[in-house]
Amino acid sequence: MEHLHALLLTFLETTFIFAGLGLLHSQRRSIGQSPFYMALGLLLLFSHFVVAADCRVVLYGPVEFSVGSVALFLPVLAALLMVYISEGTLATQRIIIGFLALFGLYLYLGEITRLQCNWMGFSLSSGISAPLLDNLLGETRNSMNLMLFVNLVEFFLLPIVYTRLKNLRLNRFLAIEGAFMSSQLVSLILFMPLAKPLQLDETFLLGNFIAESVGLLWLGFLLWLYLEKIVGDIRSGEKSPLDIVVAFFGSYGRSKELEANLREWEDRYQVVLENAGEMILMLSPSGRIIDANISAAKHLGVNSPRELVTRHLFRRMRVAATDSFDLSRIPAHPVQFQCVIRDFKEQELLFSCSLSPIRMRGQLLLVMIARDITQETRLAKEREELREHLIHSQRIESLGMLAGGIAHDFNNYIHAILGHVDVITMLYPSENPEVTRHLEKVTAIAEQAGNLTSQLLGFARKGKYQLTTLDPIRITEDSLALLGPRKSGSINLTLEIPPGLFIQGDAIQMQQVFLNLLLNALDAMEETENEHRLRIFGGAAANAPVTLTPPPERKIEPDDFIFIAFADNGCGMDDETRVKIFEPFFTTKPVGSGTGMGLAMVYGTITNHQGWIQVESAPGKGTTFYLFLPRAPREEAEKASKQPVAP
Numbered sequence: 001m002e003h004l005h006a007l008l009l010t011f012l013e014t015t016f017i018f019a020g021l022g023l024l025h026s027q028r029r030s031i032g033q034s035p036f037y038m039a040l041g042l043l044l045l046f047s048h049f050v051v052a053a054d055c056r057v058v059l060y061g062p063v064e065f066s067v068g069s070v071a072l073f074l075p076v077l078a079a080l081l082m083v084y085i086s087e088g089t090l091a092t093q094r095i096i097i098g099f100l101a102l103f104g105l106y107l108y109l110g111e112i113t114r115l116q117c118n119w120m121g122f123s124l125s126s127g128i129s130a131p132l133l134d135n136l137l138g139e140t141r142n143s144m145n146l147m148l149f150v151n152l153v154e155f156f157l158l159p160i161v162y163t164r165l166k167n168l169r170l171n172r173f174l175a176i177e178g179a180f181m182s183s184q185l186v187s188l189i190l191f192m193p194l195a196k197p198l199q200l201d202e203t204f205l206l207g208n209f210i211a212e213s214v215g216l217l218w219l220g221f222l223l224w225l226y227l228e229k230i231v232g233d234i235r236s237g238e239k240s241p242l243d244i245v246v247a248f249f250g251s252y253g254r255s256k257e258l259e260a261n262l263r264e265w266e267d268r269y270q271v272v273l274e275n276a277g278e279m280i281l282m283l284s285p286s287g288r289i290i291d292a293n294i295s296a297a298k299h300l301g302v303n304s305p306r307e308l309v310t311r312h313l314f315r316r317m318r319v320a321a322t323d324s325f326d327l328s329r330i331p332a333h334p335v336q337f338q339c340v341i342r343d344f345k346e347q348e349l350l351f352s353c354s355l356s357p358i359r360m361r362g363q364l365l366l367v368m369i370a371r372d373i374t375q376e377t378r379l380a381k382e383r384e385e386l387r388e389h390l391i392h393s394q395r396i397e398s399l400g401m402l403a404g405g406i407a408h409d410f411n412n413y414i415h416a417i418l419g420h421v422d423v424i425t426m427l428y429p430s431e432n433p434e435v436t437r438h439l440e441k442v443t444a445i446a447e448q449a450g451n452l453t454s455q456l457l458g459f460a461r462k463g464k465y466q467l468t469t470l471d472p473i474r475i476t477e478d479s480l481a482l483l484g485p486r487k488s489g490s491i492n493l494t495l496e497i498p499p500g501l502f503i504q505g506d507a508i509q510m511q512q513v514f515l516n517l518l519l520n521a522l523d524a525m526e527e528t529e530n531e532h533r534l535r536i537f538g539g540a541a542a543n544a545p546v547t548l549t550p551p552p553e554r555k556i557e558p559d560d561f562i563f564i565a566f567a568d569n570g571c572g573m574d575d576e577t578r579v580k581i582f583e584p585f586f587t588t589k590p591v592g593s594g595t596g597m598g599l600a601m602v603y604g605t606i607t608n609h610q611g612w613i614q615v616e617s618a619p620g621k622g623t624t625f626y627l628f629l630p631r632a633p634r635e636e637a638e639k640a641s642k643q644p645v646a647p
Helices: 002-026 034-052 067-087 089-117 130-167 172-194 202-229 243-250 252-274 294-299 374-427 433-459 472-488 507-526 575-580 598-608 634-642
Strands: 056-060 063-066 279-283 289-292 317-319 335-342 348-360 363-372 467-470 492-496 503-506 533-540 561-568 612-618 622-630
Touching: 002 034, 002 056, 002 067, 002 202, 034 067, 034 089, 056 202, 063 067, 063 202, 067 089, 067 130, 067 172, 067 202, 089 130, 130 172, 172 202, 279 294, 294 363, 348 374, 374 433, 467 472, 467 507, 467 634, 472 492, 472 507, 472 561, 503 507, 503 622, 507 533, 507 561, 507 598, 507 622, 598 612, 598 622
Parallel strands: 492 533
Antiparallel strands: 056 063, 279 289, 279 363, 317 335, 335 348, 348 363, 467 503, 533 561, 561 622, 612 622
8 A cells, every 4th residue: 555655646746847847838928937947957957866775666576666757757858749749849859959058068067976975084063974975975976877867758759759650640648658667668679779788677767667657647638738738839840850959960050040030020020010101900809909000090090009908990990882801700811991989089091901810839820910091082172172273273364355356346346336336327327116126136145245245254264454452342332223222122131241352353344243143042042932131251261161162273471361251041052053054054043044144254354353263062061162362462451451342
C-alpha cells in the first residue's frame, strides 16, 4: 500500500508541475515569457539534483525508478514540445540554448565550489560538511554529464518525430504520443551500452523506462487537451522534419536577423496604419469597435482611438440608398459601398467604405477602411450645378446674339413702315374714315413692334443706357404707381428696403425691370385663391438669405453689391419651368396674354448692369426673384442722399 501511495504521489506531482507550466505558458502575453523560461530552467536543474541524490520509488518487486527523471524531467520534455507546437522553431531554439547555457553555468559553479571544499583549512561552520557537499556536487556533475548527451538527443528528436507524424496526416494526439514514445526508445537504446561501465542496474533502467513511458502517455494526453482547449494560435501547414536541426546548427543568426527585420516592419506598418488618412477600424460581426487608428478617432469626433473601443459603429451607419449591401449580414467577401455615419458629435458625414471579413485566431472579424467624401461630394455637386449654370448662360448668350441681330434688322423695317405710312398720310389725305382708321391701326401695330424690338435689344445688351445713381425705394414706388390703384390695391404689399442703398443704372430700364417683376408676381398670385401677399425687401448682398451664385466667369466681392428681392405667394414653378423662364418668347401664359419677353428683358438688363439674378420657386410655394446689382460709389451715394425727393 505504501508503494502505491508513493507511485500516486509521484504522478500527481508530475501532473501539478505540468499544469503550472501550462498556466505560465497560457499567460505569457500578460506576464511575459521570462517566468515560463525560468521555471523550465529551475525544473531541469532540480531534476538533476534529485537524480544525483538517487531518490527512487519502487514500481513493483525489485524494479525501481528515479523520482527526478519522472516527476521533474518529463514535464520539461512535455513543455518543450508544447512550445514547438504552439510557438514554432525559433522559440524552441531559445529553450535549447538556455538549457545548454544552464548546463555550462552549473558545471562551472559546481567545480568552483568543489575546489573551495577541498582547500586546505576550509570548513563549514553549520549545515552539511564540506566532504558531503563535495560528494553531492560530484554526483550531480556526473549525472548531468551522463544525461547531457541523452537529453540533447531527446530535445531534438521530439520536434523531428512530431513534425514527421503530422506531415503523415496523423492527428495531434497520436503525433504527440508517437514523439514521446520514440524519444523514450532512443533514450533506452543510448543508455543500455552505458549500463555496465557505469554500474547501472538493468532492472533500474527497465523501471525508469516503464515509469517514464506511462508518465509521458499521461502528459501527452494533458498536452493534447491543453492545445485543443486553450491555445488558439497553433501554426498550420507542413514543416520540414529537420527544421529544428537545420535552424539550430545553421541559421540561428539568420533567424534572429529575420526576427529583427520582422519587428522593424511591424513598427513601420504600425506607423503607416496610425497615420493613414483613411479610417481603419477592426470590428466584431455585430459592429462593435475592437481597434481603430488615429484618423478614425478624428473623423468620429473623439480625442483618441481608445475612446472608440467597445463602441458600436453599425448603429451610427446608414448605407446609401443606391447600394444593396445590408449591415445586418456578414459579408462573405470584401464589399464596397457608400454610407452616412453619424459621429459622436452628432454630425453626419458621407464615407466611401470597404468592409472585409478576416479570421484571426479562429475568430471572425471585420476590417473597415473608410474615406470621407463629404467635401468631395459637395464640391462635385457644386461643379455640376456650376456646369449647368454655365451651359444655361451660354445658351442665353447665344439667344441674345441672335435676338439682337434680328431686332436690329427688324427695327429698320418698322421705321420704314412708319415712314411710308407718314408719306401716304401727307401726300394722299383720305376723306374716307375707314382708310384713316386702318392707317392709324398700322401705325399703332408698328409702334408696338418697335417696343418689342427695344426689349429684344435690351435682352441682347445692345440697348442704350444712361447711367445715374438710383434709389431702389424710389424705383419701386414709381413702378407701383404705374400699376394703378386697382392692381396695387388688391395685394398685401410689404416694402422692406433700408434707406441708403443706391445703385448705378439706367432709370427707365431699371423701372421696366421692376415693373415686369411686379406684373409677373400679380399674374402668379391671380392663379391662387389665397390672400395675395407680395414682399419686396433688400440689403447688402452679403446679408442675402441665399447662397451667392454669380456667373462663373466673374469674380465678385459681396460688399460691392446689394440685392433687391420680389417674393410672392403665387402658384410657383417647377424646376423645368424655372430653367427656361429667361429664354426669349418662353411663356406659360395663354396665347395672346404674353409675349415671353418680359423676363428675358429683365435678364438682359440686369446682366448689362454687371449684376445677376437668382430665383427660388416651388409649385404652390410662391416665387422669389433676387436681383444682385452693383452698389453705387460712396461719393455718388452720399450726393444722391442729400438731394431733395421730388414731390
